[in-house]
Amino acid sequence: MNKPKVVILSPLPVEAVKAMLGAEIDAEEVELEAYTGDSVEGLAQTVRGAQVIIGDFTFRLPMDASVAEAAKGCLLVQQPSIGYQHIDLEAFRERGIPVANVGAANVIGVAEHTIMLILCLLKKALYFHQKTAQGVWSQSEIFTLGTSELHGKVLGIVGMGHIGQEVAARAQPFGCRIIYYDPVALAPQREVELGLERVDLEELLALSDIVTLHVPLNPQTRHLINEERISKMKPGAYLINTARGEVVDEAALAKALEEGHLAGAGIDVFAEEPVNPDNPLLKSDKVMLSPHIAGGTNESRVRMVQVTAENVLRVLRGEKPLYVVNGVE
Helix, strand or coil: CCCCCEECCCCHHHHHHHHHHHHHCHHHHCEECCCCCCCCCHHHHCCCCEEECCCCCCCCEEHHHHHHHHCCCCCCCCCCCCCCEEHHHHHHHHHCCCECCCCCCCCHHHHHHHHHHHHHHHHHHHHHHHHHHHCCHHHHHHHCCCCCCCCCEEEEEEECHHHHHHHHHHHHHHHHHHECCCCCCCHHHHHHHCCCCEECHHHHHHHCCCEECCCCCCCCCCEEEEEHHHCCCCCEEEEEEEECCCHHHHHHHHHHHHHCCEEEEECCCCCCCCCCCCCHHCCCEEECCCCCCCCHHHHHHHHHHHHHHHHHHHHHHHCCCCCCCCCCC
């Protein structure tokens, strides 16, 4: 009997994957193969005959229809991250191959990072840190620059999935009004628990002092926040993006910051990653930046490894995987 083949696309050593699978499955009874090439053709060749594919959390190569066709008969594509925009979900669905992510493994990290960006922008924390570190006592500048409280502000959350709800739960004690837009409403009881009010997107943009984005990337959300919608945002508002870079038209955002329509932005994700040094957002002193690390806490990485390993083990035991995102039962 042939050994089940597990193909590893993430930059993970084979020995690390063996350790991840633990003692439940004898590593000698599984064929582990890592693909480190740089072509879709080579990827397609490697996944032939695989029972499980552990996806690439760097999104380096597209897993398109040619890869799905080559992977026919695969039991699971396990993406070891929340995001999966590089995978053609429909192509894998048509071939009966479930694609799964890691569920809610990183939601706490992203929610906390979001609140951190909001507070740092309102308090102008980065500016005052830099001044103080330079030995400049800039205390009097609060009268000209001004800092703000989250208390009493209107926080608009776009996307009320797991992360959006965790952001709302953390914002609620600050005493702000929380409104949200999502095509699907939460249950009324959950809205009451989180102190939420559902509005349409245009109303949210017009009312919010801070707009924070928590939507997946798909054709409907690409450039969801574009020049027209930014123009409808409240003057002096802040925009936070810890979702996906392509959800925001970066050039339009940079223009709105430069012209003073928006007071600032907190950005963890970019349309091109690693970020292009010529990206105009890097040149603005109104933006607080981080390199797509919101969900990468020590704790969330442990949870992502645990979920990935559990799903791989489940399918190798003949059980159904969890957190399937392409509708394959």
